[in-house]
Structures are given as C-alpha cells and as structure tokens.
Amino acid sequence: xxxxxxxxxxxxxxxxxxxxxxxxxxxxTAAVSIQLNTLANELGVQLFVRxxxxxxxxxxxxxxxxxxxxxxxxxxxxxxxxxxxxGSDARPFHFATGATALIYRLGRPFRMLRKRFxxxxxxxxxxxxxxxxxxxxxxxYDIGLISLPVHDERLHIMPLFEEELxxxxxxxxxxKGNHIGTINPTELDGKPFVLFPKHSNMRTVIDRYxxxxxxxxxxxxxxxxxxxxxxMVESGFGYSILPGYALKQSSKFFQTFHIPGHRxxxxxxxxxxxxxxxxxLTGSVAEFLIELLGD
Numbered sequence: 001x002x003x004x005x006x007x008x009x010x011x012x013x014x015x016x017x018x019x020x021x022x023x024x025x026x027x028x029t030a031a032v033s034i035q036l037n038t039l040a041n042e043l044g045v046q047l048f049v050r051x052x053x054x055x056x057x058x059x060x061x062x063x064x065x066x067x068x069x070x071x072x073x074x075x076x077x078x079x080x081x082x083x084x085x086x087g088s089d090a091r092p093f094h095f096a097t098g099a100t101a102l103i104y105r106l107g108r109p110f111r112m113l114r115k116r117f118x119x120x121x122x123x124x125x126x127x128x129x130x131x132x133x134x135x136x137x138x139x140x141y142d143i144g145l146i147s148l149p150v151h152d153e154r155l156h157i158m159p160l161f162e163e164e165l166x167x168x169x170x171x172x173x174x175x176k177g178n179h180i181g182t183i184n185p186t187e188l189d190g191k192p193f194v195l196f197p198k199h200s201n202m203r204t205v206i207d208r209y210x211x212x213x214x215x216x217x218x219x220x221x222x223x224x225x226x227x228x229x230x231x232m233v234e235s236g237f238g239y240s241i242l243p244g245y246a247l248k249q250s251s252k253f254f255q256t257f258h259i260p261g262h263r264x265x266x267x268x269x270x271x272x273x274x275x276x277x278x279x280x281l282t283g284s285v286a287e288f289l290i291e292l293l294g295d
Contacts, residue, residue, distance in 0.1 A: 001042055003075060006068035008035045009047065013057055013065055039064075077277065089281040090119040096132040097124065097145040100226045101268065104245040106145075109292045116288055117281070128224055129201035136273045142282045143289075147201050148267040158270045158286060160293050164244045165206070165264040167257040170236045175255055178248050183257035185213045192220040192238030194229050202266075206241045209264045230254070268293075 008025060012032065015021035022029045040047045047061035057065065097106060102124065114120060125132075125141065132144035137154050150157060167183060188210075195217075196202040210217060220238050223229050226246045233240050234253040241264065247256050258264070270286050272278070 001039060003071065005035050005039045006064075006071060008032055009039065009061070010065060010068050010072065012036065012048070012055060013061070017053060018055060084277075084280045086117075086280045086284045088119065089279070090121055092121045092123055093281065093285070094123045094125065094141040095143050095145075096127060096135055096141040098128065098132075098147065099126050100243045100246045101145050102126055103227075104243075104248075105293065109289055112292060113285065113288060117285065120281075120285075128196075130199070133271070136271055139273055139275075142272065142279065143286055144271045146269055146271050147205070148269050150201070150269075150271065154274055155271045156274055158272075158290060160268045160270055160290065162265050162267055164258065165209075165241050165266055166244050166247060167259070168230070168233050168240045168242050168247065169255045169257065170233055170238075171253050171255050174251055174253060176251050179256075180244075181255060181257045182260050185215060185259055185262070188213075188215050188217070188239065190216045190218065193217045194221045194223065194232045194238050194240045195219050196229075197222045197224055200224065205264070205266055209241070209262075213259070213262060 008021075008027075011025050012018060012021040015024060018029055018032060022032045025032065036047060043060075043064070045060040045064075046058050047064065048055040048057055050056075110122070110124075114122070125135070127135075129146045129150065132141065132146050133150055133152060133155070135141045136144050137152065145160070146157075148157070148159070166180060167188065169183075195206060218238075221232055223232065226242055229240050229242060230246070230252075232238070243266070244256075247254075270289060272282055272286060
C-alpha cells in the first residue's frame with residue numbers, strides 16, 4: 001500500500017465517475033482500476049460496488065477513506081514544515097482586511113511587500129473584523145488586519161496603529177479641506193444615525209462610546225461599507241461615526257467633528273492563527289507590515 005493508491009481512492013470517491021477521476025489524476029481509467037484492485041486485494045476487502053455507471057463505496061471503502069484523508073492531511077503538514085523557506089515560498093498567501101484599511105492604508109505597503117517578496121502569491125479578501133477572525137481561526141487566511149478589541153487564544157495579535165473615529169454630519173454646502181471641528185454631545189442626542197451593522201466590531205465600539213456619553217440615537221440605516229455610509233451622510237440621511245483615514249477627501253458634503261475630552265480611538269492590529277508549525281513567510285510578512293504601518 002502506498003500514498004498514491006490512497007489518493008486514487010479519494011479521487012474516485014470525490015469524482016462523479018471513474019473517467020472523471022482518472023482525468024483529475026492524469027491517469028488512464030485502466031490504471032485507476034488496477035490501483036484500486038491492488039489496494040482491495042492487499043486489504044482483503046471490497047472497496048466499491050457498481051451501480052449502473054457509478055461506483056459506490058462500501059462500508060470498508062468509507063472507513064479506508066477516513067484514514068486516507070487523515071494521512072493526506074498529515075503528509076501536507078509534513079511538506080509544509082520542511083518546505084518553509086521564505087525566499088522560495090510561492091504558495092498562495094491569503095490576507096484579509098477591512099475595506100477602509102485597504103483603500104486608505106495598504107496601497108503603498110502592498111506595493112513594497114511585492115518588491116520585498118517577489119514570489120508572493122497574494123490574495124486579498126475584504127470583510128468585517130468578526131469575519132476575518134472566524135476565517136483566521138479556520139485557517140482560511142494567513143494574516144488579517146483587524147480592529148481591536150479581539151480576544152481569542154487561538155490567535156497571535158500584534159498591535160499596529162491607532163485611528164481616531166470622527167463624528168460626521170451632513171452639510172448643505174460643499175466642504176473643502178480636512179478641518180476637524182468640535183461639537184457638544186448634546187447636539188447629537190436623539191439625532192438620526194447611519195451606522196455599521198449590529199454585532200459588528202465597529203458598531204460595538206461606537207455603541208459603547210455613545211452609551212458612555214448618555215446619548216440617544218435613531219439608527220435610520222445600517223451598512224457595512226464605509227463609502228456607502230459616507231454617501232448616505234452626504235445625502236442627508238443622518239450623522240455617523242467613521243474612521244478618520246476614510247474622511248480625508250479634498251471636497252465633500254459633510255463636516256467632521258470630535259468631542260473635546262471624549263475622543264474615540266480604535267486600535268488596528270495584525271492577527272495570525274496560532275499553529276504548531278507556523279509558516280515562516282507569515283511571520284516575515286507580519287514583521288514587514290509592522291515596520292511599515294506600526295505607530
């Protein structure tokens with residue numbers, strides 16, 4: 001018995017027909033049949049029964065497939081452990097981030113990252129912090145740029161930079177420049193707000209802030225995209241609280257404020273999943289981004 005035979009078994013189980021499995025393995029149908037027969041004879045069991053044009057696994061075949069998947073996963077981990085050279089690592093690298101950071105903070109770092117790691121096969125996913133955290137825990141992503149607070153012992157969290165969240169109010173006239181004014185909390189009490197969705201990390205931070213000031217608000221709209229919220233504010237739907245980096249337009253139909261003595265700051269961080277055998281490239285990319293983005 002060898003690993004190739006077990007891979008053939010899994011391929012036949014996962015493909016709709018023997019012919020398709022053979023194509024996926026780049027083998028002839030006869031070669032696939034020989035491997036399966038050899039495996040069955042060695043174990044002294046029947047692995048498949050034919051039903052029309054299809055092969056259906058027997059209970060023994062299903063049990064063997066469980067072992068095969070476990071061995072295949074272990075083999076993959078062994079290969080990753082011993083092929084962990086940063087300079088030659090050309091495997092897909094998955095980075096997850098929020099839209100605001102991607103648009104306003106990551107353009108130049110990504111360009112420099114590609115120069116520093118020319119073989120980097122970078123894939124970027126854009127989503128909210130809570131989705132990034134879930135994906136990191138499931139090992140879907142190598143690195144995530146998240147908003148704190150996040151507490152999970154399955155993640156390694158590396159603080160990056162602080163970002164002020166500013167109050168945004170519609171303006172009937174075009175506003176130029178990046179002036180940040182001050183506003184009295186009482187002016188916000190009971191006002192309509194366009195906010196991030198409930199249960200999102202950003203919404204939690206904002207709700208705690210407004211609750212701490214004892215301010216009521218009417219949430220007239222929820223959106224997960226910062227640019228969409230900006231557009232709604234400019235259209236006069238209501239106030240909002242948004243990351244300062246997303247508000248540095250040269251011209252817009254909204255005003256920005258903070259409350260003296262009550263500035264709202266969020267911490268951005270890099271997060272990676274904790275693994276028994278961490279990918280060396282992940283650590284190198286994280287160190288490089290901390291150097292570029294850290295406070």
